[in-house]
Amino acid sequence: MLNDFLRGQDGVLTLAQALRCGLSQDxxxxxxxSGHWRRCSPGVYFVDDRPFxxxxxxxxxxxxxGKQAAASGxxxxxWHGLTRYAPDIVEVTVPRDARLxxxxxxxxRRRDLTPADVVERNTLQVTELALTVVEAAVRRGGGPALMDRALQRHLDLPRLWxxxxxxxxRHGSPRARLLLQAADDGARSEAERLLVKLLRAAGITGWKANYPIGGYKVDVAFPKAKVAIEVDGWAFHSDQQDFQIDRERQNKIALLGWQVLRFTWLDLVEHPSRVLAEIAAAIR
Structure with missing residues (x-):
C-alpha cells in the first residue's frame, strides 16, 4: 500500500497516508x-530513493x-499540461481565512474558490482548467500565447468568461478581462488599433489606415514604399474559408506590386519591437 502511494504520488507522502499504511509516528x-525520508513541510514527506x-x-x-490548498497560476x-516548463515558484491558493x-x-494566494473552480488531477487539487488559463495568461511566463493555445486546443471563450x-x-483580474475582450469577436479590430498605436509611438510616418488597393482595403499601407500591412486576430478565430480568402486577397495585392506583411494580435502584444523592425526594413 505504501509503494502504491509513492508510485502514484511522485514519491511524496503525507503523515496521514503513512499512518493509514500502518506506520507509527515513531x-x-x-x-x-536516517535520511531515507525527507521532511518537505510538517506532515509532508518525500521518500529520498528517487529523483525529486x-x-x-x-x-x-x-x-x-493542507487539504484545502490548490495549485494555481x-x-x-x-500540471494541466498547458506549459512545457514547471515554474520555479509554486503558486498555491488557500481559503481567505487560512492562518498560514x-x-x-x-x-x-488567499481567496475562497467555488467547487466549480477546483478539480483533482493525479491526486492533487488544482484550479479548474478554464480558471487556470485565465490566471496563468496574466502571469509572467504565461502570457497571451498560453490563452491562445488553450482556445485552439482545449476550451472555448464562453467557458473562460x-x-x-x-x-x-482576484489578482490579475483587470488584465485578464482585457485579454478576454481582445480574444472576443473584435480581435481583429483590436489588433488594427494596436498596430496604429505602435506606429505612432515609434514615430513612423507615411502610412494610411484602411487604404484601398485593387478593390480591397488593407489595414495599413505605406503608398510611397508600396508596403501593405495586414493584421489578424487570434488564430482560433480563423477557419479554413477565412484562411483561403485572406490568401487570395494577399496574392492579388502582391501581383499589383505591393509587398505584404502579415502580423497577428499576438505578434503585436508579445513582440512589438520585432514588428516595428520588420516594417522599418520593408519601407526602407
Whole structure:
C-alpha cells in the first residue's frame, strides 16, 4: 500500500497516508532521522530513493498548506499540461481565512474558490482548467500565447468568461478581462488599433489606415514604399474559408506590386519591437 502511494504520488507522502499504511509516528521519525525520508513541510514527506522531480516539488508545496490548498497560476497550468516548463515558484491558493505562513519556493494566494473552480488531477487539487488559463495568461511566463493555445486546443471563450466572472477581484483580474475582450469577436479590430498605436509611438510616418488597393482595403499601407500591412486576430478565430480568402486577397495585392506583411494580435502584444523592425526594413 505504501509503494502504491509513492508510485502514484511522485514519491511524496503525507503523515496521514503513512499512518493509514500502518506506520507509527515513531517509525516515520526514524525514517526521517536516517535520511531515507525527507521532511518537505510538517506532515509532508518525500521518500529520498528517487529523483525529486518538478511534479514532486509542486505536489509537496501544495500539500504543505493542507487539504484545502490548490495549485494555481503557472503551477496549475503546468500540471494541466498547458506549459512545457514547471515554474520555479509554486503558486498555491488557500481559503481567505487560512492562518498560514508562506513557505520558501511558493507564492500564496488567499481567496475562497467555488467547487466549480477546483478539480483533482493525479491526486492533487488544482484550479479548474478554464480558471487556470485565465490566471496563468496574466502571469509572467504565461502570457497571451498560453490563452491562445488553450482556445485552439482545449476550451472555448464562453467557458473562460464564466471562470473569469466567477472570480472577479482576484489578482490579475483587470488584465485578464482585457485579454478576454481582445480574444472576443473584435480581435481583429483590436489588433488594427494596436498596430496604429505602435506606429505612432515609434514615430513612423507615411502610412494610411484602411487604404484601398485593387478593390480591397488593407489595414495599413505605406503608398510611397508600396508596403501593405495586414493584421489578424487570434488564430482560433480563423477557419479554413477565412484562411483561403485572406490568401487570395494577399496574392492579388502582391501581383499589383505591393509587398505584404502579415502580423497577428499576438505578434503585436508579445513582440512589438520585432514588428516595428520588420516594417522599418520593408519601407526602407
Amino acid at each position: 517509525a516515520v521519525d526514524r525514517r526521517v532521522s 522531480t518538478d511534479a514532486a516539488r509542486i505536489r509537496s508545496a501544495v500539500w504543505g498548506y 503557472l503551477a496549475a497550468a503546468w 505562513l508562506r513557505r520558501p519556493g511558493t507564492r500564496l 464564466r471562470a473569469h466572472l466567477r472570480n472577479k477581484g
